[in-house]
Amino acid sequence: xxxxxxxxxxxxxxxxxxxxxxxxxxxxxxxxxxxxxxxxxxxxxxxxxxxxxxxxxxxxxxxxxxxxxxxxxxxxxxxxxxxxxxxxxxxxxxxxxxxxxxxxxxxxxxxxxxxxxxxxxxxxxxxxxxxxxxxxxxxxxxxxxxxxxxxxxxxxxxxxxxxxxxxxxxxxxxxxxxxxxxxxxxxxxxxxxxxxxxxxxxxxxxxxxxxxxxxxxxxxxxxxxxxxxxxxxxxxxxxxxxxxxxxxxxxxxxxxxxxxxxxxxxxxxxxxxxxxxxxxxxxxxxxxxxxxxxxxxxxxxxxxxxxxxxxxxxxxxxxxxxxxxxxxxxxxxxxxxxxxxxx
Amino acid sequence: xxxxxxxxxxxxxxxxxxxxxxxxxxxxxxxxxxxxxxxxxxxxxxxxxxxxxxxxxxxxxxxxxxxxxxxxxxxxxxxxxxxxxxxxxxxxxxxxxxxxxxxxxxxxxxxxxxxxxxxxxxxxxxxxxxxxxxxxxxxxxxxxxxxxxxxxxxxxxxxxxxxxxxxxxxxxxxxxxxxxxxxxxxxxxxxxxxxxxxxxxxxxxxxxxxxxxxxxxxxxxxxxxxxxxxxxxxxxxxxxxxxxxxxxxxxxxxxxxxxxxxxxxxxxxxxxxxxxxxxxxxxxxxxxxxxxxxxxxxxxxxxxxxxxxxxxxxxxxxxxxxxxxxxxxxxxxxxxxxxxxxx
DNA sequence: ACCCCGAATGAAACCGCTTACACGCCGGGT
DNA sequence: ACCCGGCGTGTAAGCGGTTTCATTCGGGGT
Numbered sequence: 001x002x003x004x005x006x007x008x009x010x011x012x013x014x015x016x017x018x019x020x021x022x023x024x025x026x027x028x029x030x031x032x033x034x035x036x037x038x039x040x041x042x043x044x045x046x047x048x049x050x051x052x053x054x055x056x057x058x059x060x061x062x063x064x065x066x067x068x069x070x071x072x073x074x075x076x077x078x079x080x081x082x083x084x085x086x087x088x089x090x091x092x093x094x095x096x097x098x099x100x101x102x103x104x105x106x107x108x109x110x111x112x113x114x115x116x117x118x119x120x121x122x123x124x125x126x127x128x129x130x131x132x133x134x135x136x137x138x139x140x141x142x143x144x145x146x147x148x149x150x151x152x153x154x155x156x157x158x159x160x161x162x163x164x165x166x167x168x169x170x171x172x173x174x175x176x177x178x179x180x181x182x183x184x185x186x187x188x189x190x191x192x193x194x195x196x197x198x199x200x201x202x203x204x205x206x207x208x209x210x211x212x213x214x215x216x217x218x219x220x221x222x223x224x225x226x227x228x229x230x231x232x233x234x235x236x237x238x239x240x241x242x243x244x245x246x247x248x249x250x251x252x253x254x255x256x257x258x259x260x261x262x263x264x265x266x267x268x269x270x271x272x273x274x275x276x277x278x279x280x281x282x283x284x285x286x287x288x289x290x291x292x293x294x295x296x297x298x299x300x301x302x303x304x305x306x307x308x309x310x311x312x313x314x315x316x317x318x319x320x321x322x323x324x325x326x327x328x329x330x331x332x333x334x335x336x337x338x339x340x341x342x343x
Numbered sequence: 344x345x346x347x348x349x350x351x352x353x354x355x356x357x358x359x360x361x362x363x364x365x366x367x368x369x370x371x372x373x374x375x376x377x378x379x380x381x382x383x384x385x386x387x388x389x390x391x392x393x394x395x396x397x398x399x400x401x402x403x404x405x406x407x408x409x410x411x412x413x414x415x416x417x418x419x420x421x422x423x424x425x426x427x428x429x430x431x432x433x434x435x436x437x438x439x440x441x442x443x444x445x446x447x448x449x450x451x452x453x454x455x456x457x458x459x460x461x462x463x464x465x466x467x468x469x470x471x472x473x474x475x476x477x478x479x480x481x482x483x484x485x486x487x488x489x490x491x492x493x494x495x496x497x498x499x500x501x502x503x504x505x506x507x508x509x510x511x512x513x514x515x516x517x518x519x520x521x522x523x524x525x526x527x528x529x530x531x532x533x534x535x536x537x538x539x540x541x542x543x544x545x546x547x548x549x550x551x552x553x554x555x556x557x558x559x560x561x562x563x564x565x566x567x568x569x570x571x572x573x574x575x576x577x578x579x580x581x582x583x584x585x586x587x588x589x590x591x592x593x594x595x596x597x598x599x600x601x602x603x604x605x606x607x608x609x610x611x612x613x614x615x616x617x618x619x620x621x622x623x624x625x626x627x628x629x630x631x632x633x634x635x636x637x638x639x640x641x642x643x644x645x646x647x648x649x650x651x652x653x654x655x656x657x658x659x660x661x662x663x664x665x666x667x668x669x670x671x672x673x674x675x676x677x678x679x680x681x682x683x684x685x686x
Numbered sequence: 687a688c689c690c691c692g693a694a695t696g697a698a699a700c701c702g703c704t705t706a707c708a709c710g711c712c713g714g715g716t
Numbered sequence: 717a718c719c720c721g722g723c724g725t726g727t728a729a730g731c732g733g734t735t736t737c738a739t740t741c742g743g744g745g746t
Contacts (some may be wrong), residue, residue, distance in 0.1 A: 007484055010731095010732055010733085011732060011733060011734095012732080012733095020695075020696085021695065021696045021697075022696090022732090022733075022734090023695070023697080023734080023735075024694085024695060024696075025733095026733070026734055026735080027694095027695090027734090027735095030734085033694090034693065034694070035694075035695090036693085036694060036695090039694080039695080051482065051485065051486070053458060053461055053462050053486055054462050054732085054733075055404070055462055055731085055732055055733070056400075056402035056403075056409070056459070056463035056464075057400045057401075057402075057404040057409060057463075057731080057732080057733090058400075058404050058731070058734090059400075059401075059462075059732080059733055059734080060399075060400030060403075060701090060702085060733090060742080061398070061401050061404050061700095061701045061702065061731085061733070061734090062398040062700080062701055062732075062733045062734040062735080063701085063734055063735090064701070066399070066400060066599065066733090068443070070464070072523045072703060075429055075432075075433065077422060077425045077426050077429055078422070078425065079420060079421070079422065079425070081425065082421065082422070082424065082425035082428075083420050085425075085428075085444075086418055086420055086446060088448045089418075089444060089445075090418065090446060093445070093446070093456055095475060096459075098443050098444075098445065098459065098460060098463060099443065099444055099445075099446075100411070100441050100443050101428075101443075101444060102432075102436070102441065103429060103433060103436070103439075103443055113436055114374050115396060116399070116439075116441065117441060118396055118399050119396050119398055119399040119402075120399035120400075120411070120441060121399075134722035139394065142394065143351055143396050144395070192582040208708095219746035247727080249621070252621070252625045253625075256624075256625050277621065277622075278592070278595070278620065278621070278622050279620075279621050279622030279625050280624070281599075282595045282596075282599050282620070282622050282625070282626045283625050283626060283627075284626075284627060335709090353701095353702055353703085354702065354703060354704095355702080355703095363702090363725075363726085364725065364726045364727075365702090365703075365725060365726090366704080366705075366725070366727080366728095367724085367725060367726080368703095369703065369705080370704090370705090370724095370725090373704085376705095376724085376726090377723065377724065378724075379723090379724060379725090382724080382725085384690035397702085397703075398701085398702055398703070400701085400703090401701070401703040401704090401731090402702080402703055402704075403731090404701090404702080404703070404704090404730095404731045404732065404733085405702075405703040405704040405705080405730080405731055406703075406731085407704090407731070530695080542695090542703055574692055610711090
């Protein structure tokens with residue numbers, strides 16, 4: 001046996017040892033109502049003596065509050081979700097709430113997992129392209145407060161976003177100002193995805209300049225695809241001044257391979273990414289990319305969800321947090337700004 | 344209001360609508376005991392019609408099982424913990440268990456958070472240098488199955504590790520074979536930490552060769568420190584052939600700065616890291632580092648914890664999973680092996 | 687001395703589900 | 717025809733807390 005076999009002490013045992021009723025123990029521990037100092041001491045001493053651990057399930061059942069937030073994420077590794085998660089958890093735990101996560105991998109039976117999750121928490125935040133579809137979220141929303149982040153919005157529910165479109169347009173204009181004309185995009189612009197919004201921003205900026213994308217490579221955001229695109233560009237001699245990638249993995253792989261194939265970055269082809277991962281700082285030349293407000297997104301999600309659970313009204317409008325272009329060297333603008341390694 | 348105000352359907356409502364008792368509903372949903380096909384259908388239809396969502400708290404209370412695993416991590420971002428977490432969650436969810444995380448940040452009041460967590464789950468995995476100390480873990484262990492990973496072992500409890508010492512020794516020997524003699528170590532070797540074990544391995548291998556570390560820079564594993572160490576090495580003209588870093592962040596920052604200061608890596612100074620982060624593949628020259636079996640660690644932790652909860656006996660011996668040196672170019676051995684970007 | 691009030695506490699009714707136990711029913715063996 | 721054994725189902729007792737409501741008790745005001 002891993003744990004001691006003595007049956008765990010209950011609130012009744014504590015009450016008995018302290019010579020009070022369970023109500024008093026409960027009140028003492030909750031710190032809510034008034035308890036006479038002497039009584040309080042007796043209770044606390046009994047708690048200590050019995051190594052009493054309140055049962056979360058019983059507490060949740062009686063109090064009609066699990067004090068837990070659900071977080072549904074795609075099963076993707078990488079700094080983006082890790083950062084989000086950390087910020088979410090920290091914010092939740094500051095408020096005494098715990099976090100139950102569910103990685104709605106496309107493979108499994110996410111519906112059931114999400115439903116079970118819903119039965120175990122006070123509210124759920126659905127992040128990005130997690131496998132839960134709108135219909136399922138709507139179903140859950142009828143029973144629990146719910147919120148979405150970086151994901152298509154549900155009418156009447158809180159929605160959080162990191163800015164994509166305008167930032168992408170800005171990035172594109174920057175590239176245009178640096179003299180690039182033949183600009184390509186790499187990434188799969190799925191309907192309501194971030195990457196889709198980025199492509200729209202790029203197109204919009206290009207259109208302002210009377211241009212259109214020199215090419216759009218619709219590939220998944222994984223390293224192997226970046227590599228493949230680089231090879232295609234060189235092999236098929238696609239004439240390009242710059243390529244805007246939907247994320248950093250893509251950009252890093254593409255740039256690395258371009259260099260291996262003898263292409264000068266950014267001299268011949270400029271490259272940009274999105275996310276500002278660690279590697280973006282360390283490759284040479286430094287990768288120009290976009291830093292998203294991931295921490296803020298995670299923290300805000302937890303805060304809003306807690307507010308909704310406390311009965312606050314949903315926000316009228318989606319919240320859009322600003323992203324920030326990090327100028328390094330691969331955009332070829334010649335004036336690298338910040339983005340250096342913090343000293 | 345965020346969610347519909349109609350009171351959520353309970354098992355009683357379902358039973359009534361289906362014309363059966365709550366026991367039958369429970370049995371049907373649990374899929375455990377025999378239920379007549381017709382009855383089952385009636386129940387399921389009632390569940391659907393009422394959009395019934397079982398209350399996890401009530402279920403846990405009655406069943407004396409939360410069906411949840413606790414995971415305590417340091418509040419560190421980076422691919423290591425993200426990968427661990429993903430593997431842990433996937434493995435848990437395959438078994439129908441949910442995962443409650445707690446980031447035991449050194450700052451907060453981790454003890455209380457961990458205790459509360461313990462009251463909400465069937466068992467807890469303590470990972471790496473999370474803020475929970477041995478005493479606290481021992482206290483929890485008296486009430487719940489508990490396991491540690493990449494962390495000092497608790498007598499009588501399961502313990503999982505990634506190999507550190509021998510791999511570090513191997514890495515050191517490799518450096519020696521490449522002709523390096525003056526070898527330094529960078530990282531803070533805290534008592535039971537991974538980094539400590541790595542330093543011991545380095546020292547052991549050096550000793551075999553009749554050497555000792557040319558220097559040990561005891562700094563935290565953050566970029567800024569790597570940068571600072573690089574500057575010291577150059578400014579103080581410390582004569583070094585190679586520097587083994589406790590993790591990749593340190594190695595990347597150090598190497599980048601060394602290069603900026605005109606030092607040839609690995610020509611003048613070889614550099615190695617630990618963890619095999621994404622950036623290790625993309626810097627030039629490619630960073631030689633050590634890949635840890637993080638996924639396996641996470642998955643195994645979940646599997647073992649589930650087993651302990653099911654009453655299995657703890658393992659007699661700690662489990663040590665092998666790490667793997669990824670040879671790239673910064674070790675200066677001239678024969679870069681694998682570690683290329685996956686095509 | 688009496689009354690009233692508030693503070694501290696206790697009794698007990700839930701919260702929604704699981705499950706031990708009991709029961710009714712039906713079919714096969716004797 | 718009778719008995720017995722299972723199967724399918726219902727009854728009801730918890731699981732371990734929270735919270736409402738009532739009760740007790742000690743003072744201060746008049």
